[in-house]
Amino acid sequence: MLSSELVTPQAMPSVFGEDIFSATSTTDFEIPDATSTSASDTCVMDNGFLPITSDPLPPDGTGIAPARKNFNGLFYLSTDQRVFLQNGGYITYDDNVATAIGGYPQGAILNYYNNGVFVQVRSLVDNNQYNFVSNPSYIGTYWQYVSGAPVVISILEQIYPVGAIYIGTTSTCPMAALFGTWELVAENRALWTGNGTNANTTIAAGLPNITGGFIGDNEMAGTTFGAFYNGGTVTGAGAQNDTPASRIRFDASRSISIYGSSNTVQPPAYVVNVWRRTA
Numbered sequence: 001m002l003s004s005e006l007v008t009p010q011a012m013p014s015v016f017g018e019d020i021f022s023a024t025s026t027t028d029f030e031i032p033d034a035t036s037t038s039a040s041d042t043c044v045m046d047n048g049f050l051p052i053t054s055d056p057l058p059p060d061g062t063g064i065a066p067a068r069k070n071f072n073g074l075f076y077l078s079t080d081q082r083v084f085l086q087n088g089g090y091i092t093y094d095d096n097v098a099t100a101i102g103g104y105p106q107g108a109i110l111n112y113y114n115n116g117v118f119v120q121v122r123s124l125v126d127n128n129q130y131n132f133v134s135n136p137s138y139i140g141t142y143w144q145y146v147s148g149a150p151v152v153i154s155i156l157e158q159i160y161p162v163g164a165i166y167i168g169t170t171s172t173c174p175m176a177a178l179f180g181t182w183e184l185v186a187e188n189r190a191l192w193t194g195n196g197t198n199a200n201t202t203i204a205a206g207l208p209n210i211t212g213g214f215i216g217d218n219e220m221a222g223t224t225f226g227a228f229y230n231g232g233t234v235t236g237a238g239a240q241n242d243t244p245a246s247r248i249r250f251d252a253s254r255s256i257s258i259y260g261s262s263n264t265v266q267p268p269a270y271v272v273n274v275w276r277r278t279a
Helices: 016-024 067-088 095-101 147-161
Strands: 109-113 117-123 144-145 165-168 182-184 212-214 224-226 228-234 246-250 271-277
Touching: 016 067
Parallel strands: none
Antiparallel strands: 109 117, 117 144, 165 271, 182 271, 212 224, 224 228, 228 246
C-alpha cells in the first residue's frame, strides 16, 4: 500500500446513539454484561447475539429478531472510543476500567501526562489496580516507564543527583512524579553560592556593623568619623553655661553606603519554590 492510498477516517460529531444513551432508556439502549434469561434480550456482552436470533421466526419457529436496543448498544460501544481518540483523548489509568477487568495485566502499556511531561508506563504485575495517576509513587514499583522515558529519566537523574535542588513556581515539585524523593527547602531563605564544600548549610541573618565616633571638645571641628558628623553648634538647651555646644548627628550611610538606599533590608526578589532531592 502507498501512503497516498491511506483512507482518512470520517470525522464523527458524536458517538452513535449518544442521545439515546444519555436518556438511559432500557427500551432503546442496552447490552447486558452477562448471559441473560430475559426474553427481550437478544444480545449479551459475553456471548454476543444469542442462538434464538438464528432460529426460524414465527410462525414457523420460536426464534426472535435481534432487538433494536441491542443494536443501539452495539454501535455505541463500537464508536465511543473512536470519537474519544478523534477528539484528542488518550488512554491512561482508569479506575472504572481496572475494576471492570479486575486490574490491568502485566505488560499493559498506558499513557501518562503530568506537569508537561508525556510518557508511557508498562504494568509490572497482573491484576494491576495501582492508580499511578493519583499516586505517581507507584511508578517504579508496579509500573515502569517505557519508550524513550528511561533514557530521559536516566539523564535527569544524573543532572539532579541526591542533594540537587530544583527551582520552580509550581506548588509541587514536578520531578517527584518522575523519580526520587524531594522536599521543600525552608521558606524565606535566599540562595547563596558556596565555595564547593559548604553547600547544604545555612547562614544566619545579619547586617554589617555600623561604626563611628567623636572626640569631645567644644568645637568638634575635625574630630568626628564614621557614622557621626558635626552638625554645627547649638546654644540654649543642651549647652552648658550658655556656651555654644557642638551638635552631633548620626547617619549610617556615612559609614556604609547601602544604608538609606531602601526602606527595608530586602534586595529585588522573585519568589520561587526550591526543592532538594533527598533520595
